[in-house]
Amino acid sequence: MVDGTGPSRLLDMVPGRSAKVLTEWLDARDQVFRDRVKVVTMDGFAGYHAAAAKTVPAARTVMDPFHVVQLAADKLTVCRQRIQQATTGHRGRTGDPLYGIRRTLRTRVELLTDKQKVRLFKAFTAHDAHAAVEVTYGVYQRLITAYEASGRREGKIAMYKLLRSIRSGVPKELPELAQLGRSLWKRHREILAYFDTRASNGPVEAINGRLEHLRGIALGFRNLNHYILRSLIHSGQLQDRINAL
Structure with a gap:
């Protein structure tokens, strides 16, 4: 989602890597959210391309x-x-x-x-x-x-x-x-x-690097929900809000 300003952040994490997973996640967002998606960058996986074309057809898809x-x-x-x-x-x-x-x-x-x-x-x-x-x-x-x-x-x-x-x-x-x-x-x-x-997956790869670091520190997570929560805190700009409480 692009508004031209501000750093990138992790929005959510869900298990699986398929067109179905991405389609269901986007379908769960409201129409206002989907309408704000202007550009979708992705790798060569055809599943993501199909999901984006179906759920956010007005968005411009870019191969990284x-x-x-x-x-x-x-x-x-x-x-x-x-x-x-x-x-x-x-x-x-x-x-x-x-x-x-x-x-x-x-x-x-x-x-x-x-x-x-x-x-x-x-x-x-x-x-x-x-x-x-x-x-x-x-x-x-x-x-x-x-x-x-x-x-x-x-x-x-x-x-x-x-x-x-x-x-x-x-x-x-x-x-x-x-x-x-x-x-x-x-x-x-x-x-x-x-x-x-000029859109690329650079921000995504940067966030993924942070998550890999987090996983290394934790030496593995036994609870998926806990891992997702920690990832969102670490890379979803939630850390500052939590510290401010």
């Missing part, structure tokens, strides 16, 4: 940039592992070119050292089959570059062109990239909506 990039990174890793197995007959080992760049592949180009750039070049040219990894890596980097664009319009155009270029017609030698293209195109409206709203 971190999860978009993470999805591309996962496909890049699967591609590297597949080519590694196909060319060597075994999983990555020390000394294998592709295994040696497994972390470097997921680093933004602007952050690479000269040594890392040389290592990438050597790995890409070590075998003809490594071209599949190089191409998938290029798409991954273009995805990041679109999000890093200085202007919203420039970023949105760059992202649209990228998503359209991989949505179909990808060579069969690049199955991971083809699957990525299909998945992202299904959600391209939510992905592009980020450039209009």
Whole structure:
């Protein structure tokens, strides 16, 4: 729920992760509350998308940039592992070119050292089959570059062109990239909506970090209701009100 001011806070906690759970929670709120929901940010889970479309249809849904990039990174890793197995007959080992760049592949180009750039070049040219990894890596980097664009319009155009270029017609030698293209195109409206709203799951992840810290301090909760109450106190801006009593 966005009003443009104030910090984010935890509204509630309920067990489960499904479209049904979110739909029931939103249905339990009054119409005034639902009408105030203007933007809904989420990961790639289709259940949340369906629930938001049903219960708050006027809200703008946005697919969180971190999860978009993470999805591309996962496909890049699967591609590297597949080519590694196909060319060597075994999983990555020390000394294998592709295994040696497994972390470097997921680093933004602007952050690479000269040594890392040389290592990438050597790995890409070590075998003809490594071209599949190089191409998938290029798409991954273009995805990041679109999000890093200085202007919203420039970023949105760059992202649209990228998503359209991989949505179909990808060579069969690049199955991971083809699957990525299909998945992202299904959600391209939510992905592009980020450039209009600049909304992300950053506040949610920050609250989740606080809750993980709380759970660690408590060394586990045996009572779910107690855990929910403590979480709301800790991350729902209730602490100050309680202390003021």
